Amino acid sequence: MPDTALARSFENIGDDYDRYRPGFPASAASVILPRAVPAVLDLGAGTGKFTELLLDRARRVVAVEPSERMLQVLRAKLPVVESLIGTAELIPVADASMDVVTVAQAFHWFDRDTACAEIGRVLVPGGTLGLLWNHSDPLCGWDRAAHRIAHPAVHEQDSTTDSADSALPGFDLWGHDELRWRERVSREHYLRRWSTVSSVLVADDATRSRMLRAIEDVLDDHPETRGRTELELPQITDVYVYRRR
């Protein structure tokens, strides 16, 4: 079961999340939707960082998200998207009305079995479920060190991919792609990004300041980041494609 406090940590951010979090490569959307479909639902859509890649791949794009603050940003950016307050466990969409459901960086927050049953309900028979996560590159020492500071309980284990099983209830895994890309970010931007991460959002003020200071120390000390105002951050996007049984 996901940690409710962490899952709800996004309720009160919107603009900062949209400004500082990385997006996704367009190829991630192509892996899930190699050709256009009538209707796609982006679940846990947040501010629409993945939703925007769906616009030219479906006639109808629906975004479902529990946080009003996140949806406000999505609505301002993507007015053509149908945006609905809702959760993965209770999706406010009719039975068999979606060809594809996508979940970017959010499936680990869902109650897996209930969400899979709901996703199965709204998908057409044989419909597609695409799950994706951005990850740090294990070879990037300074980013790994920052992850260890922000997620001390997780250490080297990757909590998010644990949620992507070869068979989810009612679904079969059809494919997995690992997409590698690079992001150029300023040091300032990278540091602010950490303030939008759930474990940092829910920390008390003293712990949050200590974490952010420790991440600054990593950038000050590491040979690839010391003295640099611009950083080259390698990113990995893992994409899992399932078919409804």
Ligand SMILES: C[S@@+](CC[C@H](N)C(=O)[O-])C[C@H]1O[C@@H](n2cnc3c(N)ncnc32)[C@H](O)[C@@H]1O
């Ligand atoms: C890390 S953000 C990802 C947002 C967006 N998909 C993206 O990739 O930028 C996780 C999102 O999942 C949402 N969320 C948390 N629990 C959820 C649930 N049970 N059902 C649907 N969305 C949920 C949060 O409100 C948040 O917007």
